[in-house]
Amino acid sequence: MYAEANLHDTVEDAQVAAAVFIDGKPVNLAGGDVFEASTGTESTLLLNKGYYEGSYSSTLPTTGLSDIFMEVVHAPIEAREDRWYPVDLVNIDPGPGELVGTSATISFPPDVIVISPTEPVTLFSINDTIELTWVPAGMGDRMRALVSVECSDGLSFSRYGVSSEINDDDGYEVLNLSDIIFDSSAGSPLLDFISGTALVLLQDLLNELSAGNIDPDFVFKKTEANPAESNCDIRIFVQRLREGVFDDAFDSGSVTGGRSTEIQVKYSPAVLFSN
Amino acid sequence: MTSAIRTIITVLLCLQTQTVSADKMQLDINYLLTRFDAGGNDEFSSNKAIALRHNYFFKDWLATDLGLLATDQAYDETRQDVVGYYRAALQSQALMLGMKLRHRAESPYEAYGRLGLQYWRTELEVEEYFNESIPGGSTTVDDSGYGYYFAIGGAHYITDRLTIQLEYLHMMQLDLFEDSSSQPFDLGINALSVGLGYQF
Numbered sequence: 001m002y003a004e005a006n007l008h009d010t011v012e013d014a015q016v017a018a019a020v021f022i023d024g025k026p027v028n029l030a031g032g033d034v035f036e037a038s039t040g041t042e043s044t045l046l047l048n049k050g051y052y053e054g055s056y057s058s059t060l061p062t063t064g065l066s067d068i069f070m071e072v073v074h075a076p077i078e079a080r081e082d083r084w085y086p087v088d089l090v091n092i093d094p095g096p097g098e099l100v101g102t103s104a105t106i107s108f109p110p111d112v113i114v115i116s117p118t119e120p121v122t123l124f125s126i127n128d129t130i131e132l133t134w135v136p137a138g139m140g141d142r143m144r145a146l147v148s149v150e151c152s153d154g155l156s157f158s159r160y161g162v163s164s165e166i167n168d169d170d171g172y173e174v175l176n177l178s179d180i181i182f183d184s185s186a187g188s189p190l191l192d193f194i195s196g197t198a199l200v201l202l203q204d205l206l207n208e209l210s211a212g213n214i215d216p217d218f219v220f221k222k223t224e225a226n227p228a229e230s231n232c233d234i235r236i237f238v239q240r241l242r243e244g245v246f247d248d249a250f251d252s253g254s255v256t257g258g259r260s261t262e263i264q265v266k267y268s269p270a271v272l273f274s275n
Numbered sequence: 276m277t278s279a280i281r282t283i284i285t286v287l288l289c290l291q292t293q294t295v296s297a298d299k300m301q302l303d304i305n306y307l308l309t310r311f312d313a314g315g316n317d318e319f320s321s322n323k324a325i326a327l328r329h330n331y332f333f334k335d336w337l338a339t340d341l342g343l344l345a346t347d348q349a350y351d352e353t354r355q356d357v358v359g360y361y362r363a364a365l366q367s368q369a370l371m372l373g374m375k376l377r378h379r380a381e382s383p384y385e386a387y388g389r390l391g392l393q394y395w396r397t398e399l400e401v402e403e404y405f406n407e408s409i410p411g412g413s414t415t416v417d418d419s420g421y422g423y424y425f426a427i428g429g430a431h432y433i434t435d436r437l438t439i440q441l442e443y444l445h446m447m448q449l450d451l452f453e454d455s456s457s458q459p460f461d462l463g464i465n466a467l468s469v470g471l472g473y474q475f
Binding site: 028029030031032034046047049056076079080082083084085086087088089090091092094097 | 313314315316317354356357358359361363399401403405406409410411412413414415416452455456457458459460
């Protein structure tokens with residue numbers, strides 16, 4: 001089981017994403033087995049299918065830093081609630097599957113307080129860097145940047161997401177723009193394109209921040225315009241991550257709680273203004 | 276609501292039977308292309324139906340309208356959600372009772388409208404498929420109840436007694452599975468039909 005929950009500093013609800021892999025392959029839950037995320041007072045079923053096989057997401061109202069309990073439950077009627085016909089009367093219930101009962105607990109780390117940059121930054125060269133400073137928490141948590149990139153050369157678009165590990169929660173990191181923007185005319189990019197539950201989580205966060213006005217596959221890689229030669233809007237979500245705890249019977253995979261804040265960067269390459 | 280509909284149907288049935296000794300009657304047979312709309316995210320494919328109707332004209336422009344309609348099974352799209360793949364299908368029969376108004380011009384054409392109530396019986400079948408290791412299957416439930424219908428159409432007289440007809444029909448079945456489910460729905464059936472009528 002892979003599960004992630006994230007609390008963004010400008011959003012009230014937590015984004016929750018989960019996926020199941022068996023022998024390294026993603027598999028769908030089926031027959032009414034679904035992930036349930038709950039706090040002491042709220043619960044939600046992860047009924048939104050994610051952007052790859054076997055991934056699911058939802059949002060969960062949270063109160064402060066309360067832990068989230070994740071469990072695979074068998075809910076044959078609730079899992080069918082988006083169907084138009086009376087599912088409480090007509091459904092074929094195969095009973096609970098083998099993963100039902102699998103659970104984990106997600107704890108949230110302290111929030112991320114960025115010191116700089118606090119205003120949108122504009123960069124002009126792919127070789128530029130972003131000096132990122134924040135208030136370190138020093139509690140053994142790890143840091144990560146999830147980045148969504150949208151570029152346009154005036155005729156076509158590129159959209160993709162990348163993930164970048166931040167070495168230590170020490171309050172200082174230099175992010176290289178070349179780890180975010182690539183030159184498609186120079187061969188295959190070596191970026192860490194976002195994948196797994198982080199992809200589902202970022203898509204859901206972007207959806208939440210835009211009040212649903214975002215393409216459902218926004219962070220899927222589409223590279224029609226060459227990012228290095230395009231104007232790009234870059235949204236960097238700086239995340240502090242804390243490992244969660246599986247139940248005794250199941251410990252394969254990872255479970256993570258995160259808190260994030262956003263930095264906005266504009267990339268305007270000088271080549272656009274030549275001639 | 277239901278008792279009011281029953282009363283109206285009873286009155287219409289009495290009218291139909293008590294005036295049968297009078298002037299002129301018409302029998303129609305119609306072939307319909309139907310489209311079901313269950314009001315949710317359903318996307319039914321078009322479907323076929325057949326209808327038989329009897330009209331008794333106690334005025335030249337006004338008749339009782341008694342009909343039987345039976346549809347073929349209409350299939351919704353195959354869909355996938357977190358549970359698995361599924362496909363729903365509906366099939367319906369209806370007894371219709373109402374009034375028919377017509378306007379016959381000097382030419383061999385007439386325009387008409389029909390309006391009334393229906394008693395329907397509808398069957399819902401759902402097929403589900405999960406994955407290779409979890410068997411799926413299908414299950415069926417049915418319900419019956421009341422609703423209404425209206426139609427507008429035109430007819431062309433081939434002879435003094437024989438007409439061909441083109442008609443648009445809208446039927447609404449109300450509160451399907453209201454007694455047995457917390458998720459009842461209304462079913463609309465829109466139909467375009469061609470038919471033959473015989474007056475005697």
